[in-house]
Amino acid sequence: MRIVILSSSVYGETACAMALRMARLGYIPAGTLALRTLDRSTLLRKFGQWGGRGVARYARMKLMPNDGEGQGQVQNLYLMPLLKNGGGVFRSLHEVAHAYDFPVVSCADQNAPGAIALLKDWSPDLIIFTGGNILRQPLLNVPRLGVLNVHLGLLPRIRGMSTPEWSLLKNVPIGITIHYMDAGIDTGPILQSYQFSEASCCSLSDLRNRLIAFGVERIAEVVKALDEGSISATPQSDLDRDHQFFVMHDWLQERAAERLADSWEAFPGTVHG
Amino acid sequence: MPERRLLRDWDTQTHVRETHSEMTDFGEACKDRGKANNTATLAAKALSESAGLLRAPQRVLPLIRRLVSDKIRVTFEQTHLYSYTAAKRPSGEMLRACIAWILNAQRPDGGIAAYYSLLTGYSESYPEVTGYIVPTLYDFARTPNQSGSVLAPERAIRWLLSLQKPEGAFPGGLGCADAAPSVFNTGQILRGLVRAHGETNRSDVLQSASAAGKWLLQMQQPDGSWSGLGAYQRAAHSYYSMVAWSLAELSEHTGDRQYAIGAGRNLDWTLSHFRPSGWVDGIHLQGHSNYLHFIAYVLQGVLECGILQRRADAIDAVAKSAWVLLRKFETNKHLPGAFDRDFNGAQRFTCLTGNAQMSCVWLRLFEITDDLRYLNAALKMNEMLKQLIPSRGGPGIAGGVSGSFPVWGRYQPLRYISWGCKFFADALLSEQRLTRSFDMREFTVLSCAS
Numbered sequence: 001m002r003i004v005i006l007s008s009s010v011y012g013e014t015a016c017a018m019a020l021r022m023a024r025l026g027y028i029p030a031g032t033l034a035l036r037t038l039d040r041s042t043l044l045r046k047f048g049q050w051g052g053r054g055v056a057r058y059a060r061m062k063l064m065p066n067d068g069e070g071q072g073q074v075q076n077l078y079l080m081p082l083l084k085n086g087g088g089v090f091r092s093l094h095e096v097a098h099a100y101d102f103p104v105v106s107c108a109d110q111n112a113p114g115a116i117a118l119l120k121d122w123s124p125d126l127i128i129f130t131g132g133n134i135l136r137q138p139l140l141n142v143p144r145l146g147v148l149n150v151h152l153g154l155l156p157r158i159r160g161m162s163t164p165e166w167s168l169l170k171n172v173p174i175g176i177t178i179h180y181m182d183a184g185i186d187t188g189p190i191l192q193s194y195q196f197s198e199a200s201c202c203s204l205s206d207l208r209n210r211l212i213a214f215g216v217e218r219i220a221e222v223v224k225a226l227d228e229g230s231i232s233a234t235p236q237s238d239l240d241r242d243h244q245f246f247v248m249h250d251w252l253q254e255r256a257a258e259r260l261a262d263s264w265e266a267f268p269g270t271v272h273g
Numbered sequence: 274m275p276e277r278r279l280l281r282d283w284d285t286q287t288h289v290r291e292t293h294s295e296m297t298d299f300g301e302a303c304k305d306r307g308k309a310n311n312t313a314t315l316a317a318k319a320l321s322e323s324a325g326l327l328r329a330p331q332r333v334l335p336l337i338r339r340l341v342s343d344k345i346r347v348t349f350e351q352t353h354l355y356s357y358t359a360a361k362r363p364s365g366e367m368l369r370a371c372i373a374w375i376l377n378a379q380r381p382d383g384g385i386a387a388y389y390s391l392l393t394g395y396s397e398s399y400p401e402v403t404g405y406i407v408p409t410l411y412d413f414a415r416t417p418n419q420s421g422s423v424l425a426p427e428r429a430i431r432w433l434l435s436l437q438k439p440e441g442a443f444p445g446g447l448g449c450a451d452a453a454p455s456v457f458n459t460g461q462i463l464r465g466l467v468r469a470h471g472e473t474n475r476s477d478v479l480q481s482a483s484a485a486g487k488w489l490l491q492m493q494q495p496d497g498s499w500s501g502l503g504a505y506q507r508a509a510h511s512y513y514s515m516v517a518w519s520l521a522e523l524s525e526h527t528g529d530r531q532y533a534i535g536a537g538r539n540l541d542w543t544l545s546h547f548r549p550s551g552w553v554d555g556i557h558l559q560g561h562s563n564y565l566h567f568i569a570y571v572l573q574g575v576l577e578c579g580i581l582q583r584r585a586d587a588i589d590a591v592a593k594s595a596w597v598l599l600r601k602f603e604t605n606k607h608l609p610g611a612f613d614r615d616f617n618g619a620q621r622f623t624c625l626t627g628n629a630q631m632s633c634v635w636l637r638l639f640e641i642t643d644d645l646r647y648l649n650a651a652l653k654m655n656e657m658l659k660q661l662i663p664s665r666g667g668p669g670i671a672g673g674v675s676g677s678f679p680v681w682g683r684y685q686p687l688r689y690i691s692w693g694c695k696f697f698a699d700a701l702l703s704e705q706r707l708t709r710s711f712d713m714r715e716f717t718v719l720s721c722a723s
Contacts, residue, residue: 169645242596246603249652250359251708252645 001227003027004124004143006110007034008131010093013074014212015130017082019093021220022128023100027227030122031103032093033115035132039108078213111136119143126223129181137183145226146180146188146233150215152208154193155179156236159186162248164198164207165256174198174207176215178222180233185244189233191222204257325393335670336391336687339663343679346661360659365418367659368701370672371694372413375406376425377668378691383432387447388688389669391680397448399691400436401455403429404443404462406695411472412702423472430469433462434481440491441484442503456492456503459485460516467519467526479527486523489516490535497538511555512567514543514574521581533582540578543571544590550615551594562611562620564684565627568594572634580641588641595634599650602631607657610677610684622682625661625674626693628654632700636707648707655704658697 003022007015012034019029038059047055074083083089090096097104107115110133119127119142127147129135140147153163155177158170167174175195182188196214201207225231248256326332360367378386384398385406410426436443438454443462445455466482469475494500498509499516517539524533546555553571556563572591579587597616602608608628609619632654639647661678663670674693676685685693 166645244600245646246649247653249649249656251652252649255711 001027001126001223002030002122002124003223004119004122004127005029005032005093006127006129006132006135006147007032007093009037010034010104010106011037011091012093012131013076013079013083014216016090016093016096017079017213017216018128018130018219019096019100019102020082020090021216022223023096025220025224027223028100029102030124031105031118032097033110033119033132034093034104034106035110036106036108076209076212078209079216082213082216109133111139115139116142126226128219128223135181140181140183148191148219148222149179149181149186149188150212150219151177151179151186152211152215153177153186154195155186155190156238157243158245159243160245162245162253164211165204165248165253166245168198168256168259169252174211176211176218178215178219179236184239187236187239189235191226191231191233192218194218198260199263201260204253204260207260322390322392325390329394332391332394335666338666339391339670339675339680343681347679360656362659362664364655364659364701364704367662367672368413368698368705370662370664371674371698371701372410372672374669374672374674374689374694375410375691375698378694379425379428382448383428383430384448385429385691387692388676388685388690389673391670391687391689395669398432399447400433400443401445401458401461402691402695404433404458404465406691407465408468409695409698409702411468413698416702416705426465426469427473430465430473430478433465434477437481437484441481441486441488443485454488454503455505456489456499457505457510457513457516459489459503460513460519463489463516463519463523467522471526482523483527483529486520486529486532489520490531493535493538497535497540497542499539506557506559508557508559509542509555510557511543511546511553512570512574514539514571514578516574517543518574518577518581521578525581536578537582537584540575540582540584540587543575544587547590547594548615551597552612552615553594554614562683563613564611565608565624566630566684567627568598568612569627569630569634573630573637576634576637580637588638591634592638592642595631595638595647598631599635599646602628602650602654607678610682620683622684623678624682624684625658625676625678626690626696627684629658629674629693629696629700632658633696633703636700636703640703640707651700651704655697655700658700662697 005015005019005022009015015032015034019032022029043055043059074080074089080089085095085099090099093104105118109115116138119139124143126145127143129147129149135147151163153159153167154173154175157172158167164174166172173195174197175193177190177193179186179190180188194214196211198207201210222231326336375385378389378395380386380395380398382398384400385403386395386397387399387402388396390396407426407429410429411423414423414426433443438444440454442454443459444452445458446452463482463485466478466485470478470482492499492503494509499513500509501507504510504513517536520532520539521536524530524536543555546553548554553568556567556571558567572594575587576591578584579591598608601616601619607623608631610622610624610627611620612618632651635647635651635654639645639651658674662672662674665671669689672694673689674697676688676690676693677683680687
């Protein structure tokens with residue numbers, strides 16, 4: 001099984017963890033395609049969004065992700081077991097690629113003709129999406145089986161963005177869905193869904209981090225099952241209804257956090273799984 | 274001369290005089306008089322507006338400041354999909370700033386100016402907006418922890434009563450009591466009268482409201498629309514659903530069914546103009562774009578009238594259109610200022626009052642459907658608007674909502690408009706009310722149009 005990983009940055013922890021998990025499972029990536037960390041249009045956009053100080057902080061975070069007191073640490077502690085590298089941690093896809101010998105390529109747009117040509121050269125059976133652009137059909141057509149995504153919500157009920165938060169507010173069970181991507185937003189065929197107990201999570205970011213780590217583990221199982229031919233995808237039902245959600249406003253996020261805190265207080269120390 | 278009065282009415286009614294496509298578009302009414310004549314009139318009007326700067330050179334600096342500020346913002350505007358930036362100013366502070374803008378715009382006669390132009394300063398009092406700002410001012414005065422006064426709406430009502438014609442109608446246009454009667458403006462003013470009677474219980478206000486309502490019923494066509502004399506360009510318009518809302522309110526307030534029947538007839542007529550795409554036909558403004566302001570008028574009028582009349586078909590139709598616009602807002606971070614049919618051909622500038630109106634529509638839909646996505650979109654829309662409203666500047670600028678962003682956009686260029694402030698204040702008042710009463714009940718996802 002030839003696997004390619006897409007990432008929003010060469011410093012993406014999830015992408016690094018995913019590449020390591022696949023490599024340790026025996027599926028050393030055929031390549032990884034990451035978006036450039038600092039390109040002009042991104043910086044201009046961020047400048048308009050955050051101002052000069054915000055851009056400086058962003059640039060520093062991207063260029064020196066583990067600078068200063070964060071040296072040797074990772075932002076998502078639940079990925080730490082995967083990212084450990086002797087006494088330190090893998091801090092970029094380049095370091096993972098060096099250890100397992102696969103190419104890492106940066107580009108401005110994963111849908112660009114050059115990027116598509118490169119992906120075709122790698123002739124993947126599967127692409128695993130951990131971040132980047134909204135994928136267009138030419139890219140989706142490249143892999144033999146499809147492009148896999150770990151969606152942090154239970155499809156088809158919660159599509160789109162801020163899905164753990166929306167799940168909390170709407171009393172929909174928390175979980176992840178591993179599915180093939182198609183041209184819609186989280187509308188592709190589903191391979192596997194997993195519920196997840198939020199009762200042990202003390203904050204929204206903690207919940208999100210746990211879900212990401214949970215997703216990296218579960219996608220490894222799905223890839224293995226796909227390789228063995230023991231799993232197949234099911235088209236989503238309910239596509240005629242619009243279950244798309246959008247980035248949640250801060251005020252609603254606070255309400256979601258309160259609901260999470262309520263469940264944490266009700267069941268402290270509950271173990272997820 | 275009736276025709277001449279009608280032309281003047283065309284020139285001033287329902288904000289349309291101000292909705293021209295360029296600064297040079299002023300004087301729309303002259304279109305019928307031939308293109309050459311029209312161009313000369315437009316040029317003269319533009320020159321006259323610009324000459325405002327010669328009369329008041331102190332306006333040059335605020336004008337330049339706003340132009341530069343918008344140019345910078347447009348250059349660096351965030352276009353990142355799904356991102357949004359929270360404003361630094363809390364909603365309560367912003368609301369007070371908007372209300373202060375409105376109070377500063379209240380003229381000595383008691384009416385509210387239509388706009389503050391960066392070139393010419395305040396306009397004359399505008400009866401239509403003065404009427405429908407009244408509920409906003411009362412809402413603010415009744416808000417907990419606000420120090421709003423009821424004096425301003427009472428002064429406004431006193432002025433409006435002095436403008437009413439014997440047949441019950443109110444004049445179109447700016448500040449001119451002798452202008453021709455206008456259906457739309459009468460409907461908009463009626464909302465203020467109904468609210469004022471609810472607040473003051475004054476019999477003269479009730480009589481005035483009833484006379485206005487009766488005149489509207491007299492002018493209504495058999496198909497439920499308003500066209501002919503009293504209607505802008507003599508055509509029937511779907512955004513006159515705002516008039517139907519006023520009639521429905523009058524009926525609720527007085528218990529007189531005849532107004533509800535008239536409102537229902539117009540609601541049926543307007544609903545027949547909703548297309549499967551969510552688009553609404555029948556805005557029918559010859560020579561004007563389909564500005565978001567008018568689209569939002571249709572939706573707000575149908576929604577509020579539908580709620581009062583318990584018409585699920587009306588609420589569903591609005592929800593479908595509002596959802597199309599919600600998706601556009603969520604993915605593009607703003608709503609275009611104008612559209613072609615079926616929401617195609619979106620234009621690049623933003624009509625801020627239309628955005629504020631859509632926030633009101635989404636908040637109302639959240640209130641009646643419990644779908645949190647409407648609340649989410651409205652909260653983000655309000656954040657976006659807060660960032661585009663100047664916190665500094667003299668009266669007429671600070672707290673003002675410009676017609677367009679950037680300020681030179683096609684809708685009300687270089688002007689801060691009173692109805693923009695009114696709708697944004699309404700949106701902030703609704704936001705405060707709904708977030709205060711928000712409880713953590715289980716919210717359901719209702720099916721929306723995809």
